[in-house]
Amino acid sequence: MDNRESKNLTIPAASTQKRLTFLTALCLFFSAVEFAIPKPVPFFRLGLANLAIILSFFMLKPGHSILLIALKVFVQNLISGTLFSYTILFSIAGSFSSGLIMLALFKLFYDCPKPKISLIGICLAGSLFNSLAQLLISYFLMFQQNTKYIAPVLLGLSFITGILLGLFAQYFVQNSSWLKMITDSEASK
Numbered sequence: 001m002d003n004r005e006s007k008n009l010t011i012p013a014a015s016t017q018k019r020l021t022f023l024t025a026l027c028l029f030f031s032a033v034e035f036a037i038p039k040p041v042p043f044f045r046l047g048l049a050n051l052a053i054i055l056s057f058f059m060l061k062p063g064h065s066i067l068l069i070a071l072k073v074f075v076q077n078l079i080s081g082t083l084f085s086y087t088i089l090f091s092i093a094g095s096f097s098s099g100l101i102m103l104a105l106f107k108l109f110y111d112c113p114k115p116k117i118s119l120i121g122i123c124l125a126g127s128l129f130n131s132l133a134q135l136l137i138s139y140f141l142m143f144q145q146n147t148k149y150i151a152p153v154l155l156g157l158s159f160i161t162g163i164l165l166g167l168f169a170q171y172f173v174q175n176s177s178w179l180k181m182i183t184d185s186e187a188s189k
Helices: 003-007 014-035 050-059 062-080 088-110 119-175 177-187
Strands: none
Touching (some): 050 088, 062 088, 088 119, 119 177
8 A cells, every 4th residue: 555545544644543552551551540549539530641631632633632532531441440330421521521621722722823821721621621520420320419519529629630730731741852852743744
């Protein structure tokens, strides 16, 4: 198969596949680390795997970032043993609402000549949307009116972890020679 034929395929290019594989492995690693950390409230995660999602915005096309979100849900639930449990609904709702809002904010307000939002703001929005989606699922599937008791704690923790993840993402993006090399090679194409 020559180059002209491969351009017509919907399969990602080799470099995209490698990046997607690497970022999925990063999600798996961070999920394993997170799994070892006790949860202060049900369904709460620190969101470490979202760092790979943020990096994907710099390294992949939006469709591939959405695929990474789906892969993240899969590997997180595989690691935690909840792949065939009702709790996957929390993961799907939280991950997709978080990932999609972060992607939209990134594309609309960050990925432009003069960014109007920082990665801290993007991560904070993602964290809060994740928690709001999980609270909605919690309300309809489990706790109904009692969801209001867990909401302040979950939203407060999400606020803190969103800011911390955003600070780390901002620092990494500004100081990573590895990411700069990848984004510079993409810009030169």
